[in-house]
Amino acid sequence: MADTETVVAAGCLEKLKCYVKTRKGTILAAEILISLIILICYAASSNGGYSAVAICEMVFAILFFVVFMMEMDKSVQVVNWVWSDLFRAAIGAALYTITSLICVIRGKGDSALIAGGVFGLLAGILFAYDVYTIILVIKSNRQDTAAPTDV
Template structure:
């Protein structure tokens, strides 16, 4: 649960940096990721993941984190490389790179969780 709150905080910092820059269009990734993390936070806090069994929430969270990592890294590299003279854009890009690495780590930990549950489920009881 703490990681979801951290994603909202770093996404909010990135939104502020991109909004202060001359090119505010890069804030769309941060806004989308912040909304997705708020939705997942609500789902996990209200334990709707246990009630709505149609969706595999672990895999959905894996895809959210993986797509977030890729999008943050791509947009942040674009902002850092092409942000000469725009300090807010470069700062947003640096925070975006940090967020991309954190999302990548989150993807790795979720994948390890999926891998460990599959190994436990595949073991025979006989």
């Protein structure tokens, strides 16, 4: 029984290593990492109320990372994972941009809040890039299915 558990763990670790090397895996891993950095900055700040954005976006990025890594998006057909990921990334880009601008403007004397705001602006750019890549995937899928079959 212990042998089967190590094989499953090795398979999961191999899937993790392979998925992080893809473009989508790298983007999601970077989103998780920058959300963790922002969470630490906001937690160290005297005004930690903005931590909820970083927590929510990190949890959602982890969720989508696991779903795409384990290829559950192919087996769970109830959810349209591409569009859900698009909405997650678009909302994340908007929330990070708005809260980061507020933090940078209000952060007078609170360097941790300003640092969190600066990292949040970078996260907003990263999430916006994720939206861009998802839109490219949606367009390519739409062109593949709409191709004429005149022979």
